[in-house]
Amino acid sequence: MIIEVNPNFLKYTSNLLSIIKDFRTSGVVFGNGKRNTIKLFELENQTINIKSFKVPHLFNRIVYKYFRESKAKRSYEYATTLLEKGIGTPQPIAYFENTNWLGLKDSYYVSEHLVTELTFRELITIPDYPDHENILRQFTRFSFDLHEKGIEFLDHSPGNTLIKKVSENQYQFYLVDLNRMNFHQQMTFEQRMKNLRRLTRKKEMIAIMSDEYAKYYRTKTHQEIFDTMWEETCRFREGFERKKRLKKSLKFWKS
Structure with missing residues (x-):
């Protein structure tokens, strides 16, 4: 597994790994999940939002492992860049990628969950x-x-x-x-x-x-x-x- 955790959340790395491991069987579904699945979890006293990206077809599995950054990694990096530029976005917490010899299997982007009007x-x-x-x-x-x-x-x-x-x-x-x-x-x-x-x-x-x-x-x-x-x-x-x-x-x- 490939992971990157926001330095402010490093102490929660083991908790996040456990959540990702049990993603399919736990958490509260958020939204309609037509393409990707979004679930809410509690991380101590904070609600976090985890997007599980749809498993790519064979060609893209290879592309996302060897030639292009995954959607999860891009989401994390772009969120970091936006905040550096003073643009609002939920705080990025981490991203996770599961790969095998063939390519990317599944990937997850973790951020804070914002409640807005x-x-x-x-x-x-x-x-x-x-x-x-x-x-x-x-x-x-x-x-x-x-x-x-x-x-x-x-x-x-x-x-x-x-x-x-x-x-x-x-x-x-x-x-x-x-x-x-x-x-x-x-x-x-x-x-x-x-x-x-x-x-x-x-x-x-x-x-x-x-x-x-x-x-x-x-x-x-x-x-x-x-x-x-x-x-x-x-x-x-x-x-x-x-x-x-x-x-x-x-x-x-x-x-």
Whole structure:
């Protein structure tokens, strides 16, 4: 087994190893677990969150052992980098990899479990959510900060930002599902707008986001930002719907 434990949690290494060993038969399932399984465990007085990544197919088992870092390792390392850059994410605790001669068997990413009020998704599904516009504008500033720091979060989608109210009208944001990221010296305008395309298809939300983004990105007008953000969103939705139709057709012909 390959392991790396956050220096602040080294004294819990044996506890963590025991939890990983009994992962399948213990813990409390969190979320729907369609692809990966997430469970909650108690580590002394702290609740921890462990993601067990889906066992990769044969080709990727070889790739993840010999040529590319596993999703668990990337999640741990990216979380560490985000915190170093002042970006919110649950505290990384450890990652574990089980391998054999053929390649990666299974892998786990361990982090603190954060209890928050909502995710970005609720801003879409509950348009009258209290303080909705203020949260959306603060989220946009958070996204702008990501871009200024050269962080391209490839899974910047509705369920992957946790939102916590910290005081009256003030919120903090935490990224989760971290295994796909790029880091740049500087992000272009096109990269920034493309990075926001998966968040919402609601034009009224994009209007607010582009207005807020324009306050900080001074080289483009609000209208230019809105037009590009909306164009990228529409292009993404078209591609998404096209893939969905294709999958449906393939499923029909296989049945």
